[in-house]
Amino acid sequence: MIITYSALAVFMAKTAFFWPTIVLGESQDDHDKRTEDFLNNDGFTKETLSDSRNGQLLKILDDFKMDYRKNYYAEVKQLAFKTLTSHFNQLDRIFNYNKIQIMRLRLVIQPDTIISINKSHNRENKYSVMRAYWVSDSGKKFLKFNVNLGNTDKVMFKNGEYDQQVLINASNEIKSKIRALYEEEYEPL
Numbered sequence: 001m002i003i004t005y006s007a008l009a010v011f012m013a014k015t016a017f018f019w020p021t022i023v024l025g026e027s028q029d030d031h032d033k034r035t036e037d038f039l040n041n042d043g044f045t046k047e048t049l050s051d052s053r054n055g056q057l058l059k060i061l062d063d064f065k066m067d068y069r070k071n072y073y074a075e076v077k078q079l080a081f082k083t084l085t086s087h088f089n090q091l092d093r094i095f096n097y098n099k100i101q102i103m104r105l106r107l108v109i110q111p112d113t114i115i116s117i118n119k120s121h122n123r124e125n126k127y128s129v130m131r132a133y134w135v136s137d138s139g140k141k142f143l144k145f146n147v148n149l150g151n152t153d154k155v156m157f158k159n160g161e162y163d164q165q166v167l168i169n170a171s172n173e174i175k176s177k178i179r180a181l182y183e184e185e186y187e188p189l
Helices: 002-015 019-023 028-040 046-050 052-073 081-109 164-185
Strands: 113-119 126-135 141-151
Touching: 028 052, 046 052, 052 081, 081 126, 081 164, 126 164, 141 164
Parallel strands: none
Antiparallel strands: 113 126, 126 141
């Protein structure tokens, strides 16, 4: 009976965080592949990777991903059968917390931005705004940050392209806002 509980504990520990996906028909190998895809695919542009200002942040991100892998593939030992549920819930929270932190750090390194054109209240003037995404505690991306680029007629050329210096300044301001929020929620980088 103890051997059965031990075998069950090892199996459940490996699948603790991920049991809902297994119940829904995903194998452990498929889930492992999906986890590795998440960790390996940062989605950064070549410019982001070659920017020397991102070197330290990329190193921190790699360390987070290495810790995530270490915890993900580690064996959970000495769990008593009575405490399995509470330990699995703790593991679930830890993995979710770490995954969201990785997603947020990626946004510090390379913000996910869009530019929108809005009209003033009297509808006479258009102004452009750069908006950036953040990741909620539930892991969903949502628009949180914005920087006013100014009157669209003054920051956009006739060919429809924006003044690059305005975009660079706005991107830097967005990065500062995202980094400040990240550091407020976690720790200084």
